[in-house]
Amino acid sequence: xxxxxxxxxxxxxxxxxxxxxxxxxxxxxxxxxxxxxxxxxxxxxxxxxxxxxxxxxxxxxxxxxxxxxxxxxxxxxxxxxxxxxxxxxxxxxxxxxxxxxxxxxxxxxxxxxxxxxxxxxxxxxxxxxx
Numbered sequence: 712x713x714x715x716x717x718x719x720x721x722x723x724x725x726x727x728x729x730x731x732x733x734x735x736x737x738x739x740x741x742x743x744x745x746x747x748x749x750x751x752x753x754x755x756x757x758x759x760x761x762x763x764x765x766x767x768x769x770x771x772x773x774x775x776x777x778x779x780x781x782x783x784x785x786x787x788x789x790x791x792x793x794x795x796x797x798x799x800x801x802x803x804x805x806x807x808x809x810x811x812x813x814x815x816x817x818x819x820x821x822x823x824x825x826x827x828x829x830x831x832x833x834x835x836x837x838x839x840x841x
Contacts, residue, residue: 712758713742718779719764719805720812722790729825733812736819745811753807760808767793767801 717738726732746754765778771792772785781789794809796802816822820830 712761713739713746715765715779716742716757716761716808716811719761719808720815722764722778722786723794723805723809724812724816725787731816731819731821731825733816735821736815738815741815741818756807757811760805763801763804764790764793764808770801771796 720738721732721734724733726735745757749757768774768776768778768781768785768789771789772781774781774785778786778789793801793805818831823830
């Protein structure tokens with residue numbers, strides 16, 4: 712399921728001329744750490760959000776294909792419409808995916824440098840669930 716979460720995150724946070732995208736960050740490492748450190752409910756929410764992102768183009772761009780088969784233009788439109796829909800349940804279902812992507816993106820040293828911020832110190836690894 713990590714590939715599906717990664718796909719949804721990359722679609723939601725692409726690179727621009729001035730800023731790196733989530734694909735430019737250590738997304739695989741982040742997702743492995745997140746899976747290991749998060750509780751079961753958080754991870755299930757993340758997987759369900761990615762699944763909903765992948766399966767809803769029929770309702771956003773009216774194409775009966777999963778999001779990972781859409782051309783780039785339709786994928787961008789799907790992403791924009793899903794993240795801005797008035798259907799609160801759909802919008803909130805993908806919010807956890809976007810929130811997690813933002814945590815990865817905002818902690819990346821290259822992104823922080825673009826905002827003239829120093830990199831985070833290494834994680835001491837002191838927080839672990841009981």
